[in-house]
Amino acid sequence: MTAETLYDKIWDDHVVTGTDASALLYVDLHLIHEVTTPQAFAGLELAGRAVRRPDRTLAIADHNVPTEGQAEGIAAVADPESRLQLATFDTHVRARAIDYLPMGHADNGIVHVVAPELGRSRPGMVIVCGDSHTSTHGAFGALAFGIGTSEVEHVLATQTLRTAKAANMAVDIIGTLGPQVGAKDIALALIAQIGTSGGTGAVIEYRGAVVDALSMEARMTLCNMSIEAGARAGLIAPDATTRAYLAARAGGAASADLRSDPDAVFDRHVTLDMTGIAPMVTWGTNPAQAIAIDAPVPDPITLPEADRAAAERALAYMDVAPGCTLIGLPIDLVFIGSCTNSRIEDLRAAAAVARGGHVAPGVRALVVPGSRAVRRQAEAEGLDVIFTAAGFEWREPGCSMCLGMNPDKLTPGQRCASTSNRNFEGRQGPGGRTHLMSPAMAAAAALSGGITDVRAVAA
Amino acid sequence: MTPFDTLTGIAAPLLQDDIDTDLIIPGRFLKTVTRTGLGDGLFDSLRHDEGGAERADFVLNQPAFHGAAILIAGDNFGCGSSREHAPWALLDYGIRCVIAPGFGDIFFSNSVNCGLLPARMARADVAALAEAVAAGGVRLTIDLIAQQVSGAGEWSFDIPPAARARLLQGLDPIGETLQQLAAIEAYEARG
Numbered sequence: 001m002t003a004e005t006l007y008d009k010i011w012d013d014h015v016v017t018g019t020d021a022s023a024l025l026y027v028d029l030h031l032i033h034e035v036t037t038p039q040a041f042a043g044l045e046l047a048g049r050a051v052r053r054p055d056r057t058l059a060i061a062d063h064n065v066p067t068e069g070q071a072e073g074i075a076a077v078a079d080p081e082s083r084l085q086l087a088t089f090d091t092h093v094r095a096r097a098i099d100y101l102p103m104g105h106a107d108n109g110i111v112h113v114v115a116p117e118l119g120r121s122r123p124g125m126v127i128v129c130g131d132s133h134t135s136t137h138g139a140f141g142a143l144a145f146g147i148g149t150s151e152v153e154h155v156l157a158t159q160t161l162r163t164a165k166a167a168n169m170a171v172d173i174i175g176t177l178g179p180q181v182g183a184k185d186i187a188l189a190l191i192a193q194i195g196t197s198g199g200t201g202a203v204i205e206y207r208g209a210v211v212d213a214l215s216m217e218a219r220m221t222l223c224n225m226s227i228e229a230g231a232r233a234g235l236i237a238p239d240a241t242t243r244a245y246l247a248a249r250a251g252g253a254a255s256a257d258l259r260s261d262p263d264a265v266f267d268r269h270v271t272l273d274m275t276g277i278a279p280m281v282t283w284g285t286n287p288a289q290a291i292a293i294d295a296p297v298p299d300p301i302t303l304p305e306a307d308r309a310a311a312e313r314a315l316a317y318m319d320v321a322p323g324c325t326l327i328g329l330p331i332d333l334v335f336i337g338s339c340t341n342s343r344i345e346d347l348r349a350a351a352a353v354a355r356g357g358h359v360a361p362g363v364r365a366l367v368v369p370g371s372r373a374v375r376r377q378a379e380a381e382g383l384d385v386i387f388t389a390a391g392f393e394w395r396e397p398g399c400s401m402c403l404g405m406n407p408d409k410l411t412p413g414q415r416c417a418s419t420s421n422r423n424f425e426g427r428q429g430p431g432g433r434t435h436l437m438s439p440a441m442a443a444a445a446a447l448s449g450g451i452t453d454v455r456a457v458a459a
Numbered sequence: 460m461t462p463f464d465t466l467t468g469i470a471a472p473l474l475q476d477d478i479d480t481d482l483i484i485p486g487r488f489l490k491t492v493t494r495t496g497l498g499d500g501l502f503d504s505l506r507h508d509e510g511g512a513e514r515a516d517f518v519l520n521q522p523a524f525h526g527a528a529i530l531i532a533g534d535n536f537g538c539g540s541s542r543e544h545a546p547w548a549l550l551d552y553g554i555r556c557v558i559a560p561g562f563g564d565i566f567f568s569n570s571v572n573c574g575l576l577p578a579r580m581a582r583a584d585v586a587a588l589a590e591a592v593a594a595g596g597v598r599l600t601i602d603l604i605a606q607q608v609s610g611a612g613e614w615s616f617d618i619p620p621a622a623r624a625r626l627l628q629g630l631d632p633i634g635e636t637l638q639q640l641a642a643i644e645a646y647e648a649r650g
């Protein structure tokens with residue numbers, strides 16, 4: 001037998017019929033949410049088709065739920081379009097007996113935070129969802145990727161997906177992490193190195209000593225950002241850390257080892273040395289436009305020609321000057337949340353910085369836990385008290401300001417220190433300016449009122 | 460979905476790289492429960508100013524490009540989210556083909572699934588083609604069978620065979636897959 005990568009193995013194990021160019025792939029777990037499914041359900045209805053495996057489908061409302069008053073239910077959602085979308089989803093999901101965590105449910109939250117917590121995301125699975133950050137679940141050694149609504153409809157009807165095999169890409173992360181440097185900084189440093197299309201057409205397997213030492217929460221943050229490098233998915237081979245995480249959850253411990261063969265050949269290979277890398281922050285309008293907090297914003301003249309026009313456009317949109325660092329740049333909002341950085345470790349890191357301090361005058365700071373379970377755990381540890389005493393808002397779970405679909409959004413010109421994953425123009429609200437960073441960096445920005453090197457304020 | 464074989468229409472250049480799905484159709488337009496009507500939100504922040512008025516300098520707002528059916532775009536077009544609302548918005552506006560050096564993966568499959576042709580062309584060719592249509596009002600013909608673009612010179616483009624077949628046939632992919640039900644059941648039975 002020829003040597004295979006982890007991706008090859010999961011792929012082979014799930015091909016129902018077909019070839020690499022066009023295979024019918026079996027889906028073990030299909031996650032659905034309110035934004036990308038109403039049209040799929042309408043399509044099923046039109047064709048008189050049933051949901052083939054409601055037991056392999058998990059429905060969660062997360063994208064446009066308000067982050068307060070969730071217990072009052074859908075009827076109390078103020079925005080009429082959001083209310084209709086949530087109600088449409090609710091009706092379809094209930095009518096088809098799909099496993100469902102509605103808004104306000106004791107276990108709900110962002111789909112990519114909740115499914116792992118419940119022990120539903122497991123090694124060797126194929127997991128899909130009508131959301132690009134499905135790559136998060138790759139942290140468990142599952143092949144997990146985002147699909148569009150037509151594909152959601154296809155999976156609902158058949159429990160399979162017609163797709164082509166991607167290339168294999170290995171990313172070795174080596175060296176030592178400096179103080180206050182974690183998974184978010186690794187992801188931003190990698191994307192800054194390989195670009196927003198550096199992973200296009202490939203499934204990335206993250207390996208190396210740095211990855212081996214990461215917690216499951218941190219691995220989810222890293223895999224989550226794979227899509228920002230253009231990759232179809234991110235994968236990390238399950239190990240003792242994975243097994244320990246799963247053993248504590250429903251479904252129990254994971255079974256056999258699943259990893260790339262030692263002599264497996266990858267189509268592409270990248271090494272990222274984290275030694276000496278400072279906490280990262282984005283200055284522009286895509287996640288590759290990221291720098292170390294103590295480095296100057298690049299002058300477009302110094303960039304490769306292909307990147308210059310985009311850099312100039314981004315500098316103008318973001319209203320930042322090339323040649324100096326971002327330190328001290330005043331911000332209006334701080335958002336600690338999203339499927340990238342809203343897990344318990346993220347909140348602990350932010351609270352450690354916020355403890356005893358106070359949000360700067362004129363700054364609004366939101367903490368939006370990724371799920372009710374995260375919120376409960378944080379409250380049990382007293383993190384909510386630290387945040388509220390420091391002037392942060394303690395919200396209910398959801399996507400919130402990550403994409404500005406619910407009432408939490410930026411107004412034109414506002415600048416936000418955000419732990420989310422996309423700094424695209426208008427992502428957090430029309431005309432809004434987003435700087436991506438880690439939870440500790442975002443908390444430091446909240447206290448000082450401007451972009452800050454967290455290493456200078458936290459021991 | 461409507462089968463795609465040839466298309467003739469006005470081409471508009473939009474050569475910025477990394478046009479992401481949030482630029483194509485911002486999140487605030489995703490609260491819809493239908494596939495139609497999204498054309499109004501297409502490229503909203505590029506097309507409209509903060510007051511909602513048309514930006515005169517945006518290519519699709521210029522009279523010579525009104526009714527464009529073909530977009531000639533920069534690299535990594537459609538990167539970002541999985542929202543199929545992006546190709547829906549393009550189609551609703553009237554654009555049935557995007558020519559670019561590269562596409563976001565999910566955008567690419569979403570486009571094929573709803574009948575929008577994502578045609579890959581080398582960066583230099585895309586730049587030259589954009590130049591050739593820059594004056595406006597130039598009608599190109601896209602022939603998917605021959606993988607050729609004509610009307611302002613002759614160009615060829617790439618598309619993977621499986622995607623090409625899907626676009627040409629315009630079949631109901633779920634219906635096709637359901638014909639494989641025995642294979643799916645056999646897979647499930649193996650435990």
Ligand code: SF4
Binds near residue numbers: 340
């Ligand atoms: S938190 Fe943001 S990126 Fe994550 S699923 Fe929600 S909208 Fe998407």
